[in-house]
Amino acid sequence: MSAALAEALNPAVFWEYRAILLKGLAFNFYVFACAAAAALILGLGAALLRVNRWRALRWAGTLHVEIFRNAPDYVMVVWIHFVLPLLLGLAIGRRLEFPPFLSAVIALGLVYSGYFAETFRAGIQSIPLGQIEAGRACGMPERLILWRVILPQVVRRMLPEAVNQFVSLFKATTIVSLIAVPDLMYQVSMVTQQEMRPLPLYTGAALTYFAIVFLAASLVRAAAERWRQKVYA
Amino acid sequence: MSSIPAISVVDVHKSFGPLAVLKGVSFDVPRGSVVSMIGASGSGKSTLLRCINHLETPSAGEIYIDGEPMHFRVAGDGQRKPRPIAEINRLRRDLGMVFQQFNLWPHMTVLGNVVEAPRRVRGLKRSEAGELALECLRRVHLLDKAGEYPARLSGGQQQRVAIARALAMQPKAMLFDEATSSLDPELTDEVLAVMRDLARDGTTMIVVTHEMRFAREVSDRVLFLHNGLIEEAGAPEEVFGAPKSERCRQFLSKYLPKYVQ
Numbered sequence: 001m002s003a004a005l006a007e008a009l010n011p012a013v014f015w016e017y018r019a020i021l022l023k024g025l026a027f028n029f030y031v032f033a034c035a036a037a038a039a040l041i042l043g044l045g046a047a048l049l050r051v052n053r054w055r056a057l058r059w060a061g062t063l064h065v066e067i068f069r070n071a072p073d074y075v076m077v078v079w080i081h082f083v084l085p086l087l088l089g090l091a092i093g094r095r096l097e098f099p100p101f102l103s104a105v106i107a108l109g110l111v112y113s114g115y116f117a118e119t120f121r122a123g124i125q126s127i128p129l130g131q132i133e134a135g136r137a138c139g140m141p142e143r144l145i146l147w148r149v150i151l152p153q154v155v156r157r158m159l160p161e162a163v164n165q166f167v168s169l170f171k172a173t174t175i176v177s178l179i180a181v182p183d184l185m186y187q188v189s190m191v192t193q194q195e196m197r198p199l200p201l202y203t204g205a206a207l208t209y210f211a212i213v214f215l216a217a218s219l220v221r222a223a224a225e226r227w228r229q230k231v232y233a
Numbered sequence: 234m235s236s237i238p239a240i241s242v243v244d245v246h247k248s249f250g251p252l253a254v255l256k257g258v259s260f261d262v263p264r265g266s267v268v269s270m271i272g273a274s275g276s277g278k279s280t281l282l283r284c285i286n287h288l289e290t291p292s293a294g295e296i297y298i299d300g301e302p303m304h305f306r307v308a309g310d311g312q313r314k315p316r317p318i319a320e321i322n323r324l325r326r327d328l329g330m331v332f333q334q335f336n337l338w339p340h341m342t343v344l345g346n347v348v349e350a351p352r353r354v355r356g357l358k359r360s361e362a363g364e365l366a367l368e369c370l371r372r373v374h375l376l377d378k379a380g381e382y383p384a385r386l387s388g389g390q391q392q393r394v395a396i397a398r399a400l401a402m403q404p405k406a407m408l409f410d411e412a413t414s415s416l417d418p419e420l421t422d423e424v425l426a427v428m429r430d431l432a433r434d435g436t437t438m439i440v441v442t443h444e445m446r447f448a449r450e451v452s453d454r455v456l457f458l459h460n461g462l463i464e465e466a467g468a469p470e471e472v473f474g475a476p477k478s479e480r481c482r483q484f485l486s487k488y489l490p491k492y493v494q
Binding site: 128130131133134135136137138139140141142144148149152153156 | 286
């Protein structure tokens with residue numbers, strides 16, 4: 001029995017396919033990097049709408065946050081990949097298809113922009129008004145105050161929460177295999193179909209994801225904490 | 234040219250909703266002079282100071298900086314139009330403001346706080362702005378703290394950095410909004426000493442304060458505000474020595490019993 005178990009867990013098959021699996025893992029990183037960039041930019045945009053003085057713009061920001069924060073990752077990925085091209089195709093009267101990678105980035109970028117928007121907004125609103133008035137009194141235009149006074153502090157304050165969201169986003173990149181983005185999970189299921197050895201392959205994938213997320217998050221947290229402490233002693 | 238006051242406040246009103254905080258205030262600040270504003274909390278002195286550099290928009294009236302109207306400009310057809318914010322920002326550069334709560338930027342070093350506006354607003358080169366900032370820090374006796382972050386400084390030191398930050402814009406006038414009100418007595422003195430030095434060097438200053446001794450010794454003119462109006466104005470000897478208004482006398486008696494018979 002234990003020999004069978006050892007055989008089942010033998011990681012050799014995982015190692016044997018390392019080249020193709022590594023290529024899959026690279027796709028996880030591509031999707032993560034592009035979706036994170038999109039989420040940060042869209043999230044900051046939505047947060048700035050939510051703290052705007054015009055009510056219509058505040059509503060637009062709130063709408064964005066509520067729609068995307070409350071949509072499940074999986075549903076968004078499927079909807080963006082299969083439904084959105086269909087709708088757009090009907091609108092322009094032409095068949096339309098998104099490459100899976102693009103759909104994955106748009107869907108995850110939108111969902112996580114909802115979370116980042118709230119983190120940004122809380123950070124922006126935590127900056128004392130006096131610091132902003134000090135900038136105004138020096139003749140600084142609002143845009144300069146945003147870039148030089150508000151955002152550098154917001155980034156420091158939101159880092160711990162942002163790390164958690166980046167971790168969630170990275171883990172969410174594993175569902176893009178469902179629309180055939182060739183990530184690690186996708187490659188593992190392909191190899192499994194050939195080798196009929198799901199146990200070592202999926203276990204290997206699980207351990208790989210765990211190790212990456214754990215190491216990266218620990219490193220970033222430690223670096224972020226040192227950076228924050230320098231200022232908020 | 235020299236007869237134009239550095240700051241001229243003409244019939245300024247300010248209301249927040251139904252609450253009228255300023256009900257028509259006028260005074261001039263000649264170049265190189267120190268004007269102190271005293272009065273009870275809620276008398277409108279801070280609001281008036283904030284109107285001067287447009288942190289509050291006056292409901293009516295006008296403020297002239299070196300003869301230039303702050304809030305309006307006269308268009309070609311003679312009509313008064315509100316100034317665009319970019320022009321207000323340009324005029325604000327000429328007014329240094331020091332706040333009760335210091336309002337330093339905590340993520341920048343002391344030097345960074347002082348360099349920021351000359352570099353990004355005035356557009357000075359890094360080296361020029363740096364030299365200017367160090368000179369301003371020398372004036373407030375904090376040259377040795379240039380590399381520190383504000384969180385590591387005492388309240389008095391933070392306020393002196395804030396003064397240096399305002400000086401670095403080389404303003405035509407300095408506005409002090411209860412600059413010592415959130416400091417312990419022993420820290421108050423080091424800030425007042427710096428303000429005295431500035432006054433001695435001929436800096437044009439408007440000082441909102443509860444430090445009656447400072448107001449008496451340093452000011453060229455003292456304004457006593459009550460309920461949004463200037464109730465009493467004059468040289469410090471007049472206002473402190475022989476106030477004409479009963480309210481002013483009552484107010485002063487709380488601070489300086491010995492000045493009132």
